[in-house]
Structure formats: C-alpha cells, structure tokens
Amino acid sequence: GQNIDQPTEMTATEGAIVQINCTYQTSGFNGLFWYQQHAGEAPTFLSYNVLDGLEEKGRFSSFLSRSKGYSYLLLKELQMKDSASYLCASSGGSYIPTFGRGTSLIVHP
C-alpha cells in the first residue's frame, strides 16, 4: 500500500524561500514526483527523484531520502505566481503514482 503525508497549507513572502515536506510509505518504491497545480487548472510536472539527493531545476529543487521515506520541494525567490497547490506523489510496485492531498502554498507581498 501507499501512504503519503504533506502539510495542508503554507504561507510565505514574495522573494523568500519555502520548503514543502512530504513523507511516504510505499511498497516497492521506485520514485517520487512533485506536481504543481494552480486553482482550476491541471497538475503539471515539476520533478522526479529516484536516487537519494538534491535535484536542482532553476528556482525549484527537490530532495529525496529513500531510507527515511522523505522528500522536500524547495522553492527559492518566491513569486506571486508560485501560489498554487504542490502535490507529492510516490510510485510503487504498480508504477502508477499515488498522490498526496497536496500543500496549498500562499505567497503574499
């Protein structure tokens, strides 16, 4: 089975850095995804981690620790447009990602 936990909501200030944590318990784990979803829109892919460590992609970075069942998404130089829901999804033996409930990030001036 799969169990994913992430905070429901976070707030941050424009220009700041925010870290969104995700813990998972996944049988046959083979990867961790992060997706961004703006209100009323479709989820869009941000990152995929298979190995331990930090993957950097512009202002966004994603970290994975397989031994701890833990990942985080790091957003730097926050912009107002980063206000969205961030979905953590883990993939197990079925190779179909299971999504967490998402973290609603509110960026204010």
Place this chain on the structure above:
Amino acid sequence: DTAVSQTPKYLVTQMGNDKSIKCEQNLGHDTMYWYKQDSKKFLKIMFSYNNKELIINETVPNRFSPKSPDKAHLNLHINSLELGDSAVYFCASSQLGGTGGRTDTQYFGPGTRLTVL
C-alpha cells in the same frame, strides 16, 4: 497544440442521468488514466489503460465504465449519476505507464468539472 484534451470542461446534470467524458492525447503515449479530484483536492487514480487494455481498476463503482477505442482516446461513461460523483475528473497520459518497468511523467488534461444536482 493541446497535448491532452478533455470534453466537456463543465458538466452539470441531474441525479440518475448517464453522461460521458471524452479524452484524447496527441503525444503518442501508450498509457492513459482517469483520476478523480474531490473537493478536498485529493487526486485519486480510477483507471489506467495501456494500448487499449485495462491495467489498473481501483475500487470504483461499476457505474463507471472506461472505453478506449484506440490508444489515443480514453473515454469515461458514468451511469446513474449520484451526488457523490460531483468532482473534477482528470484524464492523463504517459509514455509507458507501468509496463516499461519504470514510472513515467504524467501529462494531465484540463479537467472536467462534474456537478450532479
């Protein structure tokens, strides 16, 4: 050009009716999915098809019946609609899905907001 498209975008209907949602992808992907996102934003897998064959069927009432006429299309038909069916339904596709022994990035359609009155 739209990669994954769904129609209709909005669907308002009465309890007990039968309705269909259509999905098409032009990415050449082998695998397509249907997800349901409820009011609490929980995105839950319903079905997964690979090359027109069903590979995942989560615990979904048999009122929901997916149909894949070809690998670019995956439609969702819902019989006897209930109030609890109100949600946003997302179609998605990925290159290999679960059959290539690895997990691929999923590309989502714009969603269909279904409201059952």
